[in-house]
Amino acid sequence: MLTIKLPRIFRVHQVPRIFWEDGIMSGYRHPKSSALDCILSSFQMTNETINIWTHFLPTWYFVWRFLVLSSSLDFCQEPYHWPLLIYLLLVCLYPFASSCAHTFSSMSARARHICYFCDYGALSLYSLSSAVAYGAYAMPDHWVSGILHRYFVPVAALNSFVCTGLSCYSRFLELERPRLSKALRTAAFAYPFLYDNIPLFCRLLSCFWSDCSRDEAVAGYCYHLLFAFLTGFLFTSHLPERLAPGRFDYIGHSHQLFHVCAVLGTHFQLEAIVCDARSRQAWLRGRSPTPGLPGTFGTAGLAFL
Numbered sequence: 001m002l003t004i005k006l007p008r009i010f011r012v013h014q015v016p017r018i019f020w021e022d023g024i025m026s027g028y029r030h031p032k033s034s035a036l037d038c039i040l041s042s043f044q045m046t047n048e049t050i051n052i053w054t055h056f057l058p059t060w061y062f063v064w065r066f067l068v069l070s071s072s073l074d075f076c077q078e079p080y081h082w083p084l085l086i087y088l089l090l091v092c093l094y095p096f097a098s099s100c101a102h103t104f105s106s107m108s109a110r111a112r113h114i115c116y117f118c119d120y121g122a123l124s125l126y127s128l129s130s131a132v133a134y135g136a137y138a139m140p141d142h143w144v145s146g147i148l149h150r151y152f153v154p155v156a157a158l159n160s161f162v163c164t165g166l167s168c169y170s171r172f173l174e175l176e177r178p179r180l181s182k183a184l185r186t187a188a189f190a191y192p193f194l195y196d197n198i199p200l201f202c203r204l205l206s207c208f209w210s211d212c213s214r215d216e217a218v219a220g221y222c223y224h225l226l227f228a229f230l231t232g233f234l235f236t237s238h239l240p241e242r243l244a245p246g247r248f249d250y251i252g253h254s255h256q257l258f259h260v261c262a263v264l265g266t267h268f269q270l271e272a273i274v275c276d277a278r279s280r281q282a283w284l285r286g287r288s289p290t291p292g293l294p295g296t297f298g299t300a301g302l303a304f305l
Contacts, residue, residue, distance in 0.1 A: 006040055006041070006043075006044045007029055007030060007033060007037040007040060007041050007044070008030060009026070009027055009028065009029065009044075009046055010026075010028040010029070010030065011025060011026045011028065012024065012025050012026065012028060014028070015028045015030075015031045016031055016109060017175060018109050018112065018174065018175065019031055019106070019109075019112065021047070021253075021255075022238045022241065022242060023238055023241030023242045023244075023245045023246075023248070023253065023254075024047050024241060024245075024246075024248075024249050024253060025245055025246035025249055026047070026246065026249045027045070027046045027047030027048075027249045027250050028046070028047060028106075029041050029046055029048065029106040030106065031106060031108070031109070032106075032107065032108055033106045033107055034107070035104065035107065037106075038103050038104045038106060038107060039103065041103075041106070042103055045250050046250070047249050047250060047253070048102050048103075048105075048106075049250070050250070050251060050256045050259075051102040051255055051256060051259060052099050052102045052103050053099075054256060054259035054260055054263065055095035055096070055098040055099040055102070055259055055263070056095070056096070056099035058095050058263040058266075059092060059095045059096040059099065061267075062088070062091050062092045062095065062266075062270070063092050065088070065270065066088045066089070066091075066092060069084075069088065069274065079290050079291050079292065079296075080136075080277075080281065080284075080285070080290065080291065081277070082291050082296045082297065083132045083133050083135070083136035083137070083291055083296055084133060084136070084137070084273065084274070084277050086129050086132050086133075086296055086297065086300045087129040087130065087132060087133040087270075087273060088270075089129075090122075090125045090126050090128070090129035090300070091126060091129065091266060091270060093122050093125065093126070094122040094123055094125065094126040095263065095266075096122075097118050097119050097121075097122035097123075098119050098122065098123075098259070100115065100118070100119075101115035101116050101118060101119035102115075113171050116168075116171060117168045117171075120164055120167040120168055120188070121164050121168075123167075123189065124159075124160040124161075124163055124164040124167075124192065124303070125160065125300070125303055125304060126266075127156070127159070127160060127163075127192040127193065127196055128153075128156050128157055128159075128160045128192075128299070128300065128303050129300065130196045130269065131152060131153055131156030131157075131192075131195075131196045132153055132156070132296065132299070132300065133273045133277075134152070134196060134197075134199050134200070134273075135149065135152045135153045135156075135199075136277075136284075136288075136291055137273055137276040137277045137280060137284070138199050138200065138203070138217070138221075138272075138273065138276050139152075139199050139288075140199060140202045140203050140206065143199065143202070144284070144287050144288050145287060145288055145289070148198075149288075152199075153295060153299060154299070155195070156192070156195065156196060157299050157302070157303055159191065159192045159195055160192065160303045161303070163188040163189070163191060163192050164188075166184055166185075166187065166188040167184070167185050167188035167189065169184065170182075170184040170185040170188065171185075182236070186232075186235070186236055189232075189235070190232060193228060193232075197225065197228075200221045200224075200225065203215070203218065203221070204218065204221065204222065204225075216275050216279055217272040217273075217275040217276045217279070218272075219272075220268045220269070220271050220272030220275060221268075221269070221272045223264075223265070223268035224265045224266075224268040224269040224272060225265075226265075227261045227262070227264045227265030227268065228261075228262075228265045230261040230265075231258055231261040231262045231265060234254045234255075234257050234258040234261060235254070235258050237254065238254050239254055240252065240253070240254070241253040241254060242254075
């Protein structure tokens with residue numbers, strides 16, 4: 001009878017410091033695991049197991065949403081829907097890249113860096129795809145075809161290059177200068193988020209001075225921003241494990257909650273963007289230029305490369 005031996009689990013002081021996580025005292029995998037060990041570890045309880053599944057399962061939810069939308073929208077022949085297509089593809093990519101990073105990051109210290117480099121790159125692409133979708137569908141009425149509208153996506157593409165480099169560089173400072181490393185990585189994630197959401201902040205602020213009851217997407221964007229801020233809070237605070245080291249090693253630590261909030265925020269963002277794309281289509285067609293290949297697939301392809 002074939003038996004599969006699950007990999008051994010270690011405590012924090014049994015693995016190199018580069019693998020340590022704040023407030024997590026146990027549940028570490030072997031720092032030189034094989035690829036098979038990494039895959040098997042996703043089916044046993046470690047401090048990474050829920051991190052893996054909280055992004056692997058949502059990947060397939062977003063793939064399903066993409067397929068459902070593909071059945072009702074013409075992504076091939078209709079340029080108006082190209083920004084939405086780019087957004088949907090990269091929404092499927094970022095949780096899958098994160099899941100893979102958490103799965104294989106225990107193969108070695110070098111592999112850990114490479115895995116998270118890919119994770120950070122996928123996050124930057126997702127940020128860029130958000131800007132592409134916002135630029136196409138979510139701009140405030142009085143910004144459409146203005147200067148900020150024209151340069152919104154090119155600046156977001158530049159941000160993706162800079163912030164990917166900054167977040168990757170921050171990993172090399174983790175041991176010698178951990179506070180600077182954390183600050184650089186936080187800035188690399190926070191800055192593109194704040195930039196991308198400038199149109200949303202403007203639309204929400206305008207709701208205080210006018211009636212937004214007809215703007216169906218606003219509620220979705222509000223939920224998206226709420227979960228995005230919760231995501232940032234959990235990422236920077238390391239709560240609750242910082243208050244009770246060792247109590248949340250397997251279930252309930254900040255990175256797991258971070259993943260859940262990120263996915264929920266993306267869900268509400270997706271539904272709001274789809275709502276804007278449908279409800280504003282007739283209005284935008286007469287006032288905004290038709291999306292072209294260079295500004296959509298060209299920009300996304302260059303950032304991907």
